[in-house]
Amino acid sequence: MSLSLSASGQPAALQPEDYQQKIKQVFAEVGKVVVGQQYMVNRLLIGLFTGGHILLEGVPGLAKTLTISTLSKVLYLPFQRVQFTPDLLPSDLVGTMIYNQNQSVFEVKKGPIFSNLVLADEVNRSPAKVQSALLEAMQEKQVTIGETTYPLDLPFLVLATQNPVEQEGTYPLPEAQVDRFMMKIYVDYLKKADELEVMRRMANLSYVGDVSPVLTKEDIFGIRSLINQVQISETLEKYIIELVFATRKPADYDLAEYAQYVQFGVSPRASIALHRAAKAVAFFDERDYVLPEDIKEVAKDVLNHRILLNYEAEADGVRTADLIEAILRKVPIS
Template identity: 90%
Template sequence: MATPDPEYYRQKIQQVFAEVGNVVVGQQYMVNRLLIGLFTGGHILLEGVPGLAKTLTISTLSKVLHLHFQRVQFTPDLLPSDLIGTMIYNQNQSEFEVKKGPIFANLVLADEVNRSPAKVQSALLEAMQEKQVTIGETTYPIDLPFLVLATQNPVEQEGTYPLPEAQLDRFMLKVYVDYLKKADELEVMRRMANMSYVEAVQPVLSKDDIFAIRTLINQVQISETLEKYIIELVFATRKPAEYDLAEYAQYVQFGVSPRASIALHRAAKAVAFLNERDYVLPEDIKDVATDVLNHRILLNYEAEADGIRTQDFIEAILRKVPIS
């Protein structure tokens, strides 16, 4: 089997950014993170206030890819069977048969995932982790690639439920989506006011292309020194006092899990590839450290009372932990 051509696929990726940019203005960072998840098989959680084009970006990206896409609007009355499927009785054949739910897709947009109670949220767990779903007594594999792209509004907003820690840990990255810059919002306003926005996009990447890009990312080299640096970053979240971060020790309830080490390793290699390199630099690790770690660190109520944010803790870790 021939080795995929890196330059060919980098050009295709640039086409993806261009096609999405024809519809979505000023969200290149979000698109970059979504592609990192797609190319490494990691699920993505997007958080931001309504109206920042989270849903539009994901739906547009799905059109640029030759993949089966499903959107699920999470609501307080959504049932687990609405997501994964159920057994229905066929009167003509006098037997039960399986009706698969929208989770059986390559790209699943879980829109406003924190609008549903924990029972529905936990229905995602088996699919996200095991790439399979159990309906009745039978387990069904999900077609690969499989990626859950979830959006959520800030938990402080009315009618939202915090995601369980076990589910949060299944997301490779949690990306905070901020307001647009003035120039970008001006462009959005003009497009919408003049009804000149683009709805049609050209498909760029196929399923085979995605697997080829994953092969190339797996071939990106990372030194043992940087692998140990990742481990040190992870351990600093668990035992901050041992890393000259004693001022944060009283605020940390739980550090990150081993999934964080794996996610940081994979994401850093994807960043290096997207930056047209076949080797990882320390900057690649630092680039994705916040998105990998922020939802896995659990601070206590004392941190909230003192105004300590997870972001502050991560920034301190990146300053204090050396590369040896």
């Protein structure tokens, strides 16, 4: 697509419809390699365009890693994949000081965290110190090596995966650290037709899924700026607050049957994440205003990992998803 020139001779800024067309191209490119995971790709892009980190959870073989690595190829951004293992050290992630014998000085060797996209594969397989180093970088957008603090290049996005099976020998992320992820996505099995297509592709030993880069760093910041301009009414902002408070005090929202199960509701990060994610959904739908449905669409992914239920809930078979669904049904838009 050729760009028109402004009066200064510089390329004119892209219009919202140009960016929206590019987003559709991203889905098409990823679809050349990954089958049937449009929902996951949608959530990854919401994270990318709103500055929110994403945690993916699903059983092995559901293309979590493949989707993220394919998405990285569609973006003009540096990408690093880190396989988290029990023997991984914080210095393996953030970097360390190396002594240069020739010059008799210590030099900084930066780790893979110094990238725009970082895939933390099986993040729950590394000890707490490594997880803390990762999550500190996610929050502060900077890393300290020795006595010097280095800012991370923006955009900086961590896409982490974990699987719910084989929990022996893993180090589950503490709730306070999981809260730093904007969304937690549960990746489910494919539909029959999609799995049939995957089987046919992978059975062909000569199959190569080549993708072409679509989005530049400038495009990403341009889309972020447009999403920030999406309008959300004061009524819907108050609706977000009501949803958040309903997770903390269900009895106040005609949800007394869930009050005994909630140990902790969601943090203020949830309100911010709902606000940003709803704007992104509206922009994807080519609107410059947020609808209630936009908030409801992302509510489960934003809230599910932030609500902490007690052991009584587990004993009675009450799930976080049940509470979220009940909240969305009961809390009115006033």
